[in-house]
Amino acid sequence: MGERSLRRRVLLGAGVAAAVAAVAGGTGLAVLKYQIDHYRDPGRQRIAAAGYRQRVARVGEVAFSYAEGPDNGPPLVLLHAQHMDWYSYHLVLPALAESFHVFDVDYPGHGGTVCPAGYPMTAERIGADLAGFLESVVGQPAHVSGNSSGGLLAIWLAANRPRLVRSVVLEDPPLFSAEYPRIARTIADRSFRTCANAVREGTGDFLLYWIRASKPFFDKNVGPGAARLLIEAIKEFRRARPGEPVEIGLLPNDTVRQFLRGLDQFDPRFGAAFHDGSWHAGFDHASALGRVGCPALLIQANFSVLADGTLDGAMTGDDAARALALLRRGTYRRIDATHVVHLDKPQDFVRMVTGFVVTGNQ
Incomplete structure (x- = not known):
């Protein structure tokens, strides 16, 4: 942010x-x-009325906290931005429930999900445990949408567990910019x-x-x-x-x-791992993007570069172009919105996701 x-x-x-x-x-x-x-946040009632229920599922050493919607279509797994939790999607959950079976997940380091002491805050470990969640809880190949760090995890899943992922929506992920030392x-x-x-x-x-x-x-x-x-x-x-x-x-x-x-x-160990680069151990963005074989929608929000060269945003235009060139089946959308698109422009986000998944990516 x-x-x-x-x-x-x-x-x-x-x-x-x-x-x-x-x-x-x-x-x-x-x-x-x-x-x-x-x-009381008014989104609570809207989410409950749409049929969502909060659940906990143990996968290996991790007790995943998540919200599950009614089975109204193919599974859609949502991975929030860093520093947030599953509830950040509250503005879009009712509309998404009309077309999907939504699993809105707190990944390790966030929300109500509980990990053992000393849990490694790395893309490799978190990605592997999320893959276990897809296998044991979702139970079939899913569409995965991730915002920011959640988008990086969506890429990890598509690159490393391709049989579990039907498509990915990458909501303003910090591609290349989050890698050390550029971070x-x-x-x-x-x-x-x-x-x-x-x-x-x-x-x-x-x-x-x-x-x-x-x-x-x-x-x-x-x-x-x-x-x-x-x-x-x-x-x-x-x-x-x-x-x-x-x-x-x-x-x-x-x-x-x-x-x-x-x-x-x-x-805070999650953010600290971004600061020192350890989160990316074994996870190279370019290599992973090149291995993503499923359809991918890359959404880029607003950004700027300050006078001293500091990036204020997730990606530059060059970063997005490089990512799109590496994706085998990539589609690009630019939107006038802040980093958490689903909060700033919820209707546009729903329209992009449903249009891509339901009608445009197969």
């Missing part, structure tokens, strides 16, 4: 700035507490560096650690005290609803709500 796009489309906004002012002035505290305690020249690595620091320092509450580490950014782009307000809001939420994923309704933008929810359940 790029810093400029976070500022432009994602971060907080006037609602939080007003709340900061209210707290600073000593007014509105009771109202704020009530809103935090009683907020150091991306905006995303600022968050991954924070992950590495958290692992080294042994912090026990990564969400609050991440917000404190980002305090200058919040102060500059939202207002003085914004980070403190978020921390207090999160503490109040946890007091009122212990054990639930964080939902902070005073945030006006859905992407940042999902980002904080995901960070609340995130293992």
Whole structure:
């Protein structure tokens, strides 16, 4: 998630700035507490009405948490972005359920999925365990759609377990840019560096650690005290609803709500492995793309390159062109959207996925 796009489309906004002012002035505290305690994301009811149920399945050493929709078509496995969880797809789950049998999975390091101590945060290990999930839970070849790091895992599956994958939708994956050492020249690595620091320092509450580490950014782009307000809001939420994923309704933008929810359940070792390159041990993007034999839809969202050469986004135009040239059966779509396309442009995302899978890729 790029810093400029976070500022432009994602971060907080006037609602939080007003709340900061209210707290600073000593007014509105009771109202704020009530809103935090009683907020329920409206997507919950829509997902339940569409027939989704949350489940847990043990595959080897991993207890996978996932949401499963009704059997209304071929299996579609969803792999969220790094720092998020299965619920980040809540805007598109009802529509996707009309055409697919959806399995929306928290992969290791994220959400409610539980791994053993010392679990290796590598594409090779996570990909192998996801392959086990496809074999034992999905039970037949599936279409796999992944956003960001989830897109990289979709590529790993298609390249290394081709019999399990019918097609892949690659939603703005950081192809080539996430490989070491180039990762150091991306905006995303600022968050991954924070992950590495958290692992080294042994912090026990990564969400609050991440917000404190980002305090200058919040102060500059939202207002003085914004980070403190978020921390207090999160503490109040946890007091009122212990054990639930964080939902902070005073945030006006859905992407940042999902980002904080995901960070609340995130293992920072995952991000640290991107920072030091260990996540990619044995997983070369170019080699893997060349082995993907199934149909692949490559979706590229907005990006920019800062004056110092830092990439703010997942891929440059050259990266996307290189990836498309390596894919044997690749289709490219460019969209005016932020990195998590299914949150920024949910209707466009559903249309692209269903059009590609149902009518266009076989």
